[in-house]
Amino acid sequence: MTTTKPNHIGRKIARIRELRGMKQETLAEELGISQQSVSTLEKSETVDDEKLERVAQVLGVTKEAIENFSEERVINFFNNFNDNSFSNSQGTFAAYNCTFNPIDKLVESYEENKKLYERLVQAKKDKVAYLEELLKKK
The missing domain is CATH 1.10.260.40 (lambda repressor-like DNA-binding domains)
Known part of the structure; x- marks a missing residue:
């Protein structure tokens, strides 16, 4: 080796x-x-x-x-993965100790996407109204 x-x-x-x-x-x-x-x-x-x-x-x-990154951490992570302990005592990745509810994050993301979509639709409506005004002036 x-x-x-x-x-x-x-x-x-x-x-x-x-x-x-x-x-x-x-x-x-x-x-x-x-x-x-x-x-x-x-x-x-x-x-x-x-x-x-x-x-x-x-x-x-x-x-x-x-x-x-270390090989030892990866090995320890997978060794501890199945026992659901997710403890950091063996050098496992701390990122897997979830401090938030993933469902809450999903809902939050959905709400943000919904607001973005509504803003896009409003921008399109404003654009159409502007173009209709231009056509009326001609």
């Missing part, structure tokens, strides 16, 4: 990409770079903040999640 430095950012990117079921080609396409560039990136011990932020966005995680 090869040992990599615990903060080898490229390796962390590769592992997160693999866990997401994403191929290097897909990541490359999303980043607008070649597959070879992704390979080089994943071999890099450090990555500049701007590029890391973009990679994180494509992988659907935060920059901090990449920086703090």
Whole structure:
């Protein structure tokens, strides 16, 4: 087994990409770079903040999640997943300790979408009224 430095950012990117079921080609396409560039990136011990932020966005995680990623946490998370403890004592992801009701968030999202739709409909009505006024003047 090869040992990599615990903060080898490229390796962390590769592992997160693999866990997401994403191929290097897909990541490359999303980043607008070649597959070879992704390979080089994943071999890099450090990555500049701007590029890391973009990679994180494509992988659907935060920059901090990449920086703090560890195999041990992932293993502990899945080992503890089935017992529903979700405790943080074994280093599991704290993000899974839900501090809100997901149904409330869903309803909130629905209400926001409804308001947005109503604003869009009103904007269309205003546009139609404006165009009718223009036609009447001609």
